[in-house]
Amino acid sequence: xxxxxxxxxxxxxxxxxxxxxxxxxAAAQDxxxxxxPNDWLIQDATVLxxxxxxxxxxxxxxxxxxxxxxxxxxxxxxxxxVYDASGEYVMPGIIEAHQHMGISNVNEATNQxxxxxxxxxxxxxxxxxxxxxxxxxxxxxxxxxxxxxxIGGRNETIKLRYGVTNPDRLKMEDAPRTVKxxxxxxxxxxxxxGRDQVPRTRMGVEQxxxxxxxxxxxxxEAQQAYQxxxxxxxxxxxxxxxxxxxxxxxxxxxxxxxxxxxxxxMLMQVLEDFGVQDLVFHHVNEGFKVAPELAAFGxxxxxxxxxxxWWSYKFEVYYSTAYNAAILTENGVNASIxxxxxxxxxxxxxxxxxxxxxxxxxxxxxxxxxxxxxxKQLGIDDEVGSIEEGKAADLAIFNExxxxxxxxPQRTYVDGVVxxxxxxxxxxxxxxxxxxxxxxxxxxxxxxxxAHSCLKxxxxxxxxxxxxxxxxxx
Amino acid sequence: xxxxxMLSSDSVSPRALGLWGLLLLFGAGLLLPHxxxxxxxxxxxxxxxxxxxQILVTPSDTVANGTVVIRDDxxxxxxxxxxxxxxxxxxxxxxxxxxxxxxxxxxxxxLQEVGSLSETQDFNEIGDLTSHMNALTAVNPNTVHVPxxxxxxxxxxxTEPETGMLPGTAALIGLHGYTPEQMHLGGVTLTxxxxxxxxxQGPSDDRSPETIKKESEEALDKLNEVWxxxxxxxxxxxxxxxxxxxxxxxTHLPAMESLVPVIRGExxxxxxxxxxxxxxxxxxxxxxxxxxxQVILGGALEGWRVADEIAAAGVPVLVGSIMQPPxxxxxxxxxxxxxxxxxxDAGVPVALRSGKTENVRNLxxxxxxxASHGLGKTDAxxxxxxTPAQIFDVEDHVGTIExxxxxxxxxxxGDPLQPDTDVQHLFxxxxxxxxxxxxxxxxxxxxxxxxxxxx
Numbered sequence: 001x002x003x004x005x006x007x008x009x010x011x012x013x014x015x016x017x018x019x020x021x022x023x024x025x026a027a028a029q030d031x032x033x034x035x036x037p038n039d040w041l042i043q044d045a046t047v048l049x050x051x052x053x054x055x056x057x058x059x060x061x062x063x064x065x066x067x068x069x070x071x072x073x074x075x076x077x078x079x080x081x082v083y084d085a086s087g088e089y090v091m092p093g094i095i096e097a098h099q100h101m102g103i104s105n106v107n108e109a110t111n112q113x114x115x116x117x118x119x120x121x122x123x124x125x126x127x128x129x130x131x132x133x134x135x136x137x138x139x140x141x142x143x144x145x146x147x148x149x150x151i152g153g154r155n156e157t158i159k160l161r162y163g164v165t166n167p168d169r170l171k172m173e174d175a176p177r178t179v180k181x182x183x184x185x186x187x188x189x190x191x192x193x194g195r196d197q198v199p200r201t202r203m204g205v206e207q208x209x210x211x212x213x214x215x216x217x218x219x220x221e222a223q224q225a226y227q228x229x230x231x232x233x234x235x236x237x238x239x240x241x242x243x244x245x246x247x248x249x250x251x252x253x254x255x256x257x258x259x260x261x262x263x264x265x266m267l268m269q270v271l272e273d274f275g276v277q278d279l280v281f282h283h284v285n286e287g288f289k290v291a292p293e294l295a296a297f298g299x300x301x302x303x304x305x306x307x308x309x310w311w312s313y314k315f316e317v318y319y320s321t322a323y324n325a326a327i328l329t330e331n332g333v334n335a336s337i338x339x340x341x342x343x344x345x346x347x348x349x350x351x352x353x354x355x356x357x358x359x360x361x362x363x364x365x366x367x368x369x370x371x372x373x374x375x376k377q378l379g380i381d382d383e384v385g386s387i388e389e390g391k392a393a394d395l396a397i398f399n400e401x402x403x404x405x406x407x408x409p410q411r412t413y414v415d416g417v418v419x420x421x422x423x424x425x426x427x428x429x430x431x432x433x434x435x436x437x438x439x440x441x442x443x444x445x446x447x448x449x450x451a452h453s454c455l456k457x458x459x460x461x462x463x464x465x466x467x468x469x470x471x472x473x474x
Numbered sequence: 475x476x477x478x479x480m481l482s483s484d485s486v487s488p489r490a491l492g493l494w495g496l497l498l499l500f501g502a503g504l505l506l507p508h509x510x511x512x513x514x515x516x517x518x519x520x521x522x523x524x525x526x527x528q529i530l531v532t533p534s535d536t537v538a539n540g541t542v543v544i545r546d547d548x549x550x551x552x553x554x555x556x557x558x559x560x561x562x563x564x565x566x567x568x569x570x571x572x573x574x575x576x577x578x579x580x581x582x583x584x585l586q587e588v589g590s591l592s593e594t595q596d597f598n599e600i601g602d603l604t605s606h607m608n609a610l611t612a613v614n615p616n617t618v619h620v621p622x623x624x625x626x627x628x629x630x631x632x633t634e635p636e637t638g639m640l641p642g643t644a645a646l647i648g649l650h651g652y653t654p655e656q657m658h659l660g661g662v663t664l665t666x667x668x669x670x671x672x673x674x675q676g677p678s679d680d681r682s683p684e685t686i687k688k689e690s691e692e693a694l695d696k697l698n699e700v701w702x703x704x705x706x707x708x709x710x711x712x713x714x715x716x717x718x719x720x721x722x723x724x725t726h727l728p729a730m731e732s733l734v735p736v737i738r739g740e741x742x743x744x745x746x747x748x749x750x751x752x753x754x755x756x757x758x759x760x761x762x763x764x765x766x767x768q769v770i771l772g773g774a775l776e777g778w779r780v781a782d783e784i785a786a787a788g789v790p791v792l793v794g795s796i797m798q799p800p801x802x803x804x805x806x807x808x809x810x811x812x813x814x815x816x817x818x819d820a821g822v823p824v825a826l827r828s829g830k831t832e833n834v835r836n837l838x839x840x841x842x843x844x845a846s847h848g849l850g851k852t853d854a855x856x857x858x859x860x861t862p863a864q865i866f867d868v869e870d871h872v873g874t875i876e877x878x879x880x881x882x883x884x885x886x887x888g889d890p891l892q893p894d895t896d897v898q899h900l901f902x903x904x905x906x907x908x909x910x911x912x913x914x915x916x917x918x919x920x921x922x923x924x925x926x927x928x929x
Contacts, residue, residue, distance in 0.1 A: 128803045
């Protein structure tokens with residue numbers, strides 16, 4: 001009898017092992033698509049709450065996709081799955097305030113003002129970039145219109161629910177609407193240099209924005225006059241002006257691509273003149289020069305979403321410093337760090353960690369740059385951005401402290417659902433791969449210039465209009 | 475400096491000296507933290523003695539507590555029982571670690587100032603056949619990117635030309651010096667070949683399969699045509715050298731002439747290729763052309779797909795940048811991070827290249843990611859010290875902290891691959907270099923700007 005056991009047991013174990021190890025893409029994706037559990041007890045982790053200190057040997061109880069309880073020695077109610085995170089670190093899911101992944105168009109580069117369009121209409125749930133972001137602990141992304149136009153289109157705040165194929169299911173319900181503005185070399189290069197149109201200068205950029213907002217103000221006045229009976233007809237409907245009126249009413253948040261100190265001051269002055277209080281600058285390489293002014297803007301200051309250390313890729317970022325985030329933070333500006341480029345959204349934790357080399361930020365300050373701070377910039381900090389009871393269970397689990405260069409993401413939860421698990425991570429995680437279909441051929445290398453998406457869709461257009469060769473554009 | 479002899483001259487009374495001294499101290503106190511002063515501080519050679527240090531002699535050999543003596547441009551002595559020479563400036567670095575300077579095996583450092591401005595780019599000459607272009611010529615020793623890079627412990631880089639099939643020669647440069655010649659390290663010069671790419675270049679490449687095939691064949695034909703010509707040129711050149719009077723000089727063709735050292739086996743050839751099929755093709759080509767033992771492979775993002783082929787060919791690889799998405803959407807998200815480990819495991823010598831200009835400084839984090847993605851810390855450190863030194867045949871000069879080698883080293887208060895570590899002292903060619911740069915000076919000026927909001 002014993003011999004039977006000793007020979008069968010390894011075989012049985014082997015079968016189980018093989019079944020566990022041979023994770024197929026299909027199985028891994030079924031896990032994403034199916035009725036994935038959103039009730040979890042994550043046990044014995046170092047919990048980096050960001051807003052409420054660090055909890056050793058901490059547990060997080062997730063019920064129905066929300067954080068139900070944070071504490072120690074919590075017990076799992078029936079039906080709740082348990083994840084043993086001993087030796088691991090849990091932080092809030094990373095929030096990327098500036099991305100262009102998951103959308104099939106970036107720029108409506110046909111007019112200086114295109115507030116009527118929105119990237120929410122072109123979401124692409126099949127983009128492998130969404131999965132790769134999850135593999136870097138990212139759970140929320142602000143996917144943005146490009147920077148071709150002084151006033152571009154609306155952006156979309158998405159939850160990285162990779163596996164859903166209905167684009168609308170990516171959208172973060174209740175997230176405030178936002179619109180893209182863009183200052184400096186991108187609009188002046190495209191319109192002024194490329195098309196011989198205003199704006200060629202930063203003076204021109206200011207006037208394009210002032211003119212558009214003034215038009216929106218008149219539009220609102222005409223609407224009000226009509227409603228008050230002082231006007232026989234409502235103004236002709238304009239989706240563009242509806243959006244800009246939303247900006248003036250404070251319903252739509254301005255998210256402005258900008259680099260130089262002078263243009264930061266300019267836009268703050270313009271928005272102040274129009275009574276607009278909400279403003280987040282993006283890139284902001286010279287934000288450090290006017291940090292006190294940024295902190296003093298409006299009721300809560302102007303936000304700044306910066307790169308950790310990218311610079312010198314064009315002239316307006318030549319006088320940069322990697323200490324930007326630290327200077328902004330120490331001067332009371334709400335700062336975040338973004339990656340911008342699809343493909344580079346996998347290591348935001350490293351980008352945040354660099355602020356400890358460049359300015360000695362504390363662990364909490366550094367982690368805030370990719371969690372609660374961008375949440376505030378997007379107006380979603382009551383739902384995400386920290387590990388607090390009542391917030392969405394958007395969690396990133398790492399094997400080492402997330403600010404260590406050696407750390408690796410283990411699991412990423414979005415609304416309590418495991419959307420990335422390093423143990424269920426076969427090579428091919430594209431959705432619905434046709435086994436008979438062709439596989440993409442390799443790209444020969446990769447360059448930031450080619451991949452930079454702020455002006456995606458623009459270079460080609462510029463070429464056809466001007467009959468010139470494609471240009472580098474960032 | 476001019477004030478001091480004046481003060482000590484007989485014409486100055488003791489009372490005046492006191493006043494002058496006070497003024498001098500006051501002035502120095504004002505000036506020392508001032509950015510412009512720091513910027514103008516040149517490096518200075520020792521002798522120096524770094525004492526009470528943990529010393530990473532090589533990535534796999536650490537001295538727990540020892541001294542490093544630096545004299546002129548070299549390391550004079552290393553070890554636990556080394557005494558401080560009487561003429562040396564002793565620097566107590568207790569609790570800190572001395573590392574050999576890191577080497578980035580592929581950059582455009584010094585060849586570009588601003589990415590979008592072609593006026594500031596000198597790595598990309600026009601034409602497919604510009605093998606006679608030398609990157610070293612166009613290196614700007616005073617680029618703002620050198621000081622921002624070396625303060626992370628990166629003391630040497632390969633800087634290389636790009637564009638076209640044979641864009642010219644790359645050079646190994648040390649990150650201190652006022653002329654390109656002063657920076658040129660060990661005379662390392664590599665002829666670069668951007669191997670023709672055979673497949674589709676990516677999702678935006680909308681050429682038809684027929685066009686791709688045709689253009690690939692044309693590119694390979696062109697390369698072979700060039701190489702045939704270069705071999706003939708070398709043969710004629712050899713024949714003339716034997717009988718200079720009897721033979722007519724060949725028509726001077728600078729591009730051909732620049733390939734002669736490669737044809738004769740005297741110079742390495744750095745072949746840049748990333749797609750698996752391109753790497754295979756490049757190795758076959760090099761074998762057919764008899765230059766395989768001179769080949770260094772650069773890029774190699776898909777090298778892991780053909781790792782055994784590369785290992786069998788005995789070719790070392792400068793891999794990277796690894797901080798980018800995988801080459802194919804169907805590849806695992808971390809494949810690029812893992813590529814150094816996969817190549818290393820197959821037996822391929824691996825060095826890391828950042829491929830950058832302004833952010834070569836991130837090489838240390840590239841190494842950290844390579845380490846945690848299978849390579850391990852020791853081999854990750856080798857990939858930016860000893861391995862590139864061996865590949866470029868300068869292991870007698872750099873890569874470790876051993877007596878007789880160049881004093882290219884730095885002192886850090888922790889693991890230099892970790893973001894929260896700071897470099898405390900930096901030496902290149904024995905020069906102790908200031909650690910400030912434009913980015914730190916902007917920090918110093920703007921952290922607490924004055925005036926702030928109110929003037």
